[in-house]
Amino acid sequence: MNITIIGSGYVGLVSGTCFSEMGNKVTCVDVDTIKIEKLNKGIIPIFESGLELMVVQNIKNKNLFFTTDLSEALKNSEIAFIAVGTPMGDDGSADLQYVLAVAKSIGQSMQKRLVVVDKSTVPVGTADKVKATIQKELDIRKSDLQFDVVSNPEFLKEGVAIADFMKPDRVIVGSDSEYAIDKMKQLYHPFCMSRDRFMSMDIRSAEMTKYAANAMLATKISFMNEIANICEKVGADANLVRLGIGSDNRIGYSFIYPGVGYGGSCFPKDVKALTKIAKENGYTAQLITAVEQVNDAQKLVIAQKIVNRFGQDLTGFTFGIWGLAFKPGTDDMREAPSIYVIKELVSRGAQIKAYDPKAIDEAKEHYLKGVQNIMYVTSKYDVLKDSDALVLLTEWKEFRIPDFEQIKAQLKNPIIFDGRNQYNAFNLEEMGIEYHQIGKQ
Numbered sequence: 001m002n003i004t005i006i007g008s009g010y011v012g013l014v015s016g017t018c019f020s021e022m023g024n025k026v027t028c029v030d031v032d033t034i035k036i037e038k039l040n041k042g043i044i045p046i047f048e049s050g051l052e053l054m055v056v057q058n059i060k061n062k063n064l065f066f067t068t069d070l071s072e073a074l075k076n077s078e079i080a081f082i083a084v085g086t087p088m089g090d091d092g093s094a095d096l097q098y099v100l101a102v103a104k105s106i107g108q109s110m111q112k113r114l115v116v117v118d119k120s121t122v123p124v125g126t127a128d129k130v131k132a133t134i135q136k137e138l139d140i141r142k143s144d145l146q147f148d149v150v151s152n153p154e155f156l157k158e159g160v161a162i163a164d165f166m167k168p169d170r171v172i173v174g175s176d177s178e179y180a181i182d183k184m185k186q187l188y189h190p191f192c193m194s195r196d197r198f199m200s201m202d203i204r205s206a207e208m209t210k211y212a213a214n215a216m217l218a219t220k221i222s223f224m225n226e227i228a229n230i231c232e233k234v235g236a237d238a239n240l241v242r243l244g245i246g247s248d249n250r251i252g253y254s255f256i257y258p259g260v261g262y263g264g265s266c267f268p269k270d271v272k273a274l275t276k277i278a279k280e281n282g283y284t285a286q287l288i289t290a291v292e293q294v295n296d297a298q299k300l301v302i303a304q305k306i307v308n309r310f311g312q313d314l315t316g317f318t319f320g321i322w323g324l325a326f327k328p329g330t331d332d333m334r335e336a337p338s339i340y341v342i343k344e345l346v347s348r349g350a351q352i353k354a355y356d357p358k359a360i361d362e363a364k365e366h367y368l369k370g371v372q373n374i375m376y377v378t379s380k381y382d383v384l385k386d387s388d389a390l391v392l393l394t395e396w397k398e399f400r401i402p403d404f405e406q407i408k409a410q411l412k413n414p415i416i417f418d419g420r421n422q423y424n425a426f427n428l429e430e431m432g433i434e435y436h437q438i439g440k441q
């Protein structure tokens with residue numbers, strides 16, 4: 001099949017590359033000329049395991065193309081995916097300007113019948129807006145070209161994006177057109193070989209499914225963080241409570257680790273957008289609002305523990321940070337808790353020594369740009385020398401079983417603040433390391 005992906009960011013690039021891997025001819029379009037030039041040379045703008053190899057191979061096989069020219073890309077395409085960003089607007093709702101700009105360009109340049117797919121996460125009712133925008137442009141052109149608009153939200157997880165896309169839990173397709181559903185079934189057939197993962201429904205339910213999924217996962221995280229905070233007050237151990245409740249298969253073990261809160265490009269903005277969608281439709285989403293409030297507070301719990309231990313004024317203290325990315329396996333720092341923790345510590349006069357396996361450039365160039373008193377180092381043990389304590393913020397595999405003797409020997413004070421509850425299986429107190437974790441006094 002000949003398809004176009006518009007927006008070659010995280011979702012667009014992964015989806016386009018995986019579709020090309022299955023033998024489709026895929027053209028990825030972006031307005032960012034530098035990004036497209038790099039992609040044409042096989043240089044990948046993000047870190048995602050396995051992606052680079054797949055991109056290079058499919059460019060070589062002439063299945064994957066990159067361009068800034070949408071009209072050229074659409075010439076032979078049967079399906080066009082919209083995969084541009086839907087960032088948080090000033091009022092908390094999803095900003096649809098990029099999606100609607102793409103819809104307008106599609107209406108101006110499509111040359112044959114097209115299935116237009118909203119892959120971006122968009123509020124309920126967006127497909128209608130996309131449809132109206134395309135139709136308006138076709139009317140201006142006095143064209144009677146046919147098109148369908150489909151909602152196909154994406155559920156990939158950064159860090160394991162290729163595996164998620166290749167073997168999705170489900171493929172949600174919302175449409176009122178049999179033609180479009182048929183096309184989408186054919187396109188996704190190679191990804192649904194072992195069992196049927198394709199679920200078709202009406203457009204609004206498909207749009208809502210994405211928000212409901214992210215809000216549910218964020219709710220689990222905030223719920224467990226709230227339980228952890230109560231555990232600290234009453235002298236219980238949140239990690240034992242986690243095991244105790246996770247063993248109930250109605251609850252399960254996933255997404256109930258107490259920690260520094262959720263971040264990333266999706267949960268924060270999607271949770272906020274959902275409360276906004278509800279409000280615009282006359283409903284106050286109390287639970288979802290609380291999920292966000294708990295998370296905002298949770299990002300600073302570890303900083304508060306540091307203040308409790310070292311005092312309000314952190315001038316003269318240095319903290320070694322392990323992990324900057326919002327989660328392991330990615331260099332993405334959008335809304336990463338590390339940003340909030342580091343800024344809080346620096347605002348109190350602390351010096352920071354930070355290490356992350358992949359996200360240092362992102363921190364330096366974007367998310368912590370201009371923040372004073374941060375030194376970046378290239379190995380995890382380099383953060384230790386002259387630091388007063390070690391603070392773990394992202395659970396990369398290389399931090400799972402560190403050399404505790406080395407940590408103890410190199411830190412000025414043998415103290416660990418564990419924002420991801422990674423070390424509670426080790427008897428750190430016995431090793432002479434002062435250990436602070438989330439959800440235990």
Ligand SMILES: NC(=O)c1ccc[n+]([C@@H]2O[C@H](COP(=O)([O-])OP(=O)(O)OC[C@H]3O[C@@H](n4cnc5c(N)ncnc54)[C@H](O)[C@@H]3O)[C@@H](O)[C@H]2O)c1
Pocket residue numbers: 006007008009010011012029030031032035083084085086098101102119120121122154155156157158265266
């Ligand atoms: N990142 C994730 O893990 C993830 C997962 C599921 C869903 N989503 C959703 O997918 C959408 C895209 O997210 P992302 O993380 O890939 O965003 P991103 O910011 O990484 O990429 C968006 C890309 O769109 C390009 N773009 C903007 N306007 C354009 C235009 N008019 N024409 C062509 N390209 C244009 C930008 O230059 C950028 O490269 C969002 O709605 C997001 O919520 C993201």
